[in-house]
Amino acid sequence: MPSLGRLHLITDTRPGCDPLAVVRAALPVARADLVVQVRVDDDTTDRQAYDLARRVRALCVPYGATCLVNDRLHVALAVDAHGGHVGADDLPVAAARRVLGPAAVLGATAREPGTAARAVAAGASYLGVGPCHPTATKTGLPDPIGPAGIRAVAAAVDVPVIAIGGVTAATVPALRAAGAHGVAVVGALSAAADPGRATAELIAALTC
Ligand SMILES: Cc1ncc(COP(=O)(O)OP(=O)(O)O)c(N)n1
Numbered sequence: 001m002p003s004l005g006r007l008h009l010i011t012d013t014r015p016g017c018d019p020l021a022v023v024r025a026a027l028p029v030a031r032a033d034l035v036v037q038v039r040v041d042d043d044t045t046d047r048q049a050y051d052l053a054r055r056v057r058a059l060c061v062p063y064g065a066t067c068l069v070n071d072r073l074h075v076a077l078a079v080d081a082h083g084g085h086v087g088a089d090d091l092p093v094a095a096a097r098r099v100l101g102p103a104a105v106l107g108a109t110a111r112e113p114g115t116a117a118r119a120v121a122a123g124a125s126y127l128g129v130g131p132c133h134p135t136a137t138k139t140g141l142p143d144p145i146g147p148a149g150i151r152a153v154a155a156a157v158d159v160p161v162i163a164i165g166g167v168t169a170a171t172v173p174a175l176r177a178a179g180a181h182g183v184a185v186v187g188a189l190s191a192a193a194d195p196g197r198a199t200a201e202l203i204a205a206l207t208c
Pocket residue numbers: 008010037039070071085086087088089090107108109127128129138162164184
């Protein structure tokens with residue numbers, strides 16, 4: 001399995017956002033270090049999710065970037081994405097691995113070592129761990145776990161840990177020092193005035 005990119009761009013499809021514009025800006029900067037996770041609102045139709053995922057995959061491939069689909073693994077298969085990401089409200093990791101097959105990239109959400117270890121045992125290729133810091137992007141989240149939470153999970157598993165939740169370029173160094181392989185962001189890129197420059201700042205923090 002190829003190494004996993006360090007910067008995970010999670011698409012923001014809220015009103016006023018242009019997810020494809022952000023992806024187009026990030027790709028020439030992050031190239032193969034970019035993972036684009038197609039995440040849509042719950043009220044988005046499968047057809048809309050399919051159309052977005054198909055276009056994201058087509059943009060990613062020439063740069064060697066990875067295209068994943070959040071939650072909707074049938075859409076991941078339909079567009080021949082590189083894999084998917086599941087959490088507690090999605091297919092169990094073992095079932096997701098059966099759906100995607102052994103070669104796919106499969107991410108799972110965890111926030112403590114026990115869940116993390118079980119997800120890896122069930123077939124997760126990487127873990128999305130958080131929320132690390134406060135975020136308004138997703139509601140109903142548990143309390144942030146901070147770099148200490150990342151450290152506890154990273155010590156318990158041998159797959160890449162991707163820190164998520166309130167991540168900015170300024171918070172990357174502490175998350176990396178705690179053991180994170182990379183980070184996942186929504187707002188740091190979707191709300192950036194210059195997503196290309198914001199991508200460069202995140203990549204610099206991830207690779208220095
Ligand atoms: C990299 C990464 N980590 C965590 C999540 C959250 O996934 P999940 O818990 O399934 O919640 P939703 O994203 O489906 O609302 C993620 N998407 N990516």
